[in-house]
Amino acid sequence: MKATLPAVLIAIVALAATSSAAGPWPADVKGHVPVKPGEHPRLLFRGSDLPALRARAKTPEGQAILKRLKVTLNGGDGASMPANLGMKGKASKDGTGEFARDPAGKTFTISHVAGYGFLYQITGEKKYADLGRKAMDASLAGYRGRDRRYSFKAPYGALRAGPSLGWGALGYDLCYGGWDEAYRKRIAKVIFDYNEGRNMSLAELVRGSRHFPASNHWGMQVGGGAMALMAIAGDAGIDQAKIDKLLKESEKSMIRNVTEGFGDGGYFSEGDGTGSMASHIIYLSAIHAWKVAMGRDFISPRPNVRWTALKWFLLTIPQGKDMRYLRKGFPERGGYPHNIWARPDGVSGAGYFSIGYEAVLPAQRAGIWGFYHKYIKDWDDKNGTPWDTISPYPHHSILAFVNTPFDLKPVNPAGRIPRCVRDSRHEFYGFRNRWKDENDIVITQLVRKSPARFRHGPDRSMRISHHGKKTSWGSIPSKATVWIPGADGSAIIGSDKSCVAIDFSGASGADGMLVMTGASTPGEGPVSAGGRKFSFKFLTAATAPTPKVQGDKIVIGTQTVSYKDGKIVLGKMGGL
Secondary structure, eight states, X not given: OOSXXXXXXXXXXXXXXXXXXXXXXXXXXXXXXXXXXXXXXXXXXXXXXXXXHHHHTTSHHHHHHHHHHHHHHHSSSSSSOOSBOOOOSSOOOTTSOOBOXXXXXXXXXXXXXXXXXXXXXXXXXXXXXXXXXXXXXXXXXXXXXXXXXXXXXXXXXXXXXXXXXXXXXXXXXXXXXXXXXXXXXXXXXXXXXXXXXXXXXXXXXXXXXXSOTTSHHHHHHHHHHHHHHHHHTTOTTOOHHHHHHHXXXXXXXXXXXXXXXXXXXXXXXXXXXXXXXXXXXXXXXXHHHHHHHHOEESSSSOSHHHHHHHHHXXXXXXXXXXXXXOGGGSOOOBSOGGGTTBTTSSSSXXXXXXHHGGGSOHHHHHHHHHHHHHHTXXXXXXXXXXXXXOSSSHHHHHHHHHHOOXXXXXXXXXXXXXXXXXXXXXXXXXXXXXXXXXXOEEEEEEOSOBOSSSXXXXXXXXXXXXXXXXXXXXXXXXXXXXXXXXXXSOEEEXXXXXXXXXXXXXXXXXXXXXXXXXXXXXXXXXXXXXXXXXXXXXXXXXXXXXXXXXXXXXXXXXXXXXXXXXXXXXXSOSOO
16 A cells, blocks of 8 residues: 555554454455466466566566575575485474574575476576476475475474475476476376375365364464465366365365464464464465465455464564564563574574565555564665575565565554554453654563463563563453553553553653553552542653542543543543
């Protein structure tokens, strides 16, 4: 969305993104032209998109990404296979540390076929399709590549099988036109007949037969299975009746991942690092493919999918000058915290921008784009990894090339990305006052205990990052029946036992003000008014303001605090 939206409209867009909507899920994409049998490419883009993509390849931005893509393929010009294909043999277990730490492009990966296929699509040069065939042959021969757990043949478990199959299927889609008919029929059948052992057939991956949505394993399975299904649908030699049946099951699986694993606010049952795996390794790219190939939109009808991407930008306050990792500025919870914002380390924590652009609403995309420009762009430019291509995996460079919104003006995320969120399934809350600097305020609380494999929570207090400090205070009530979000990140949350107000209006004289009633809190307060006690916490780098009682109200600066109909009332709130 290039044009600047009026302030009120932006606020309405932001608030709408926090609530569920009626209507079918997924929704039909208006004007979608069904894919014809044998039509490729089809997953991340269609043939009709190629003229625009090839025009992008002539721009400085496109050339920079293609240069990085070639580096991820062979360390240089992308015109050969990488020097090291990795080992063959038994699959590696988790936690064994058997990961290549060598420079990008030295060692084979699960997305090398796709990388060469993308160069074939952009340049039209058959030599790249031929390299894609060599890479596919290496995959079929069982070479394990950079991360020995991931492999087209004999992967370590269904969670590794899904991405290995899915990114291999993208390679098939992109190389299709440059392969002879016999070879592409062979590969289509290999994908259709895929079965690498327990719960690792194509059908089982699509259904998520191994584990369940609250496991980080599940999104990787169903996402990879979906990508493979859509890659071969309608192609020669394939049982289309079986594909059609599995596509219907895939639709259900894609929704289950974000309703039973994630909630409507993007929180994941096992926590943040595990959630990154369940969303970003391949699931969100499969959501993108559903839209392009099948004309089915999982993103617009409900907030669930887009919050798996938006939460990283809502809750992160970048710190320091090294933008390789942003984990320090994110309020981590649950399993595998090492995956959080692990941009350079591989598949589990990379591509939050290049993937996220296509997982949100158009207005929100410009906000993510603005976040990237403010915090990340200069670091990436200096380190030769432009536009979120720091990952050594070729598919992240492909996604950056296809998805990055170069035609949009980067804008401050405020007004585009909602500044408060409630995940009603997991009782998780997040609030932010602005996107400006290290003095921004982010408040989070997981109110309910997660019963998943990586059990965690509940947080006893709100966790607060403000003005470069971390603290905690008060508590959001469990099973809140009052939820009044404001466009500026302020909110009222209450139950019959207690109520909390978060005020980011600045009217109190502090950047942030927290008010709680109905439960005792340590420290500042309480102040009595109207027969009720209120406790306060001021988030400021300056001297905290002093609350003053005026009748049944409390006045702080130009802000007023009172209590009515079972909830705290702020005189100024919300920005609407």
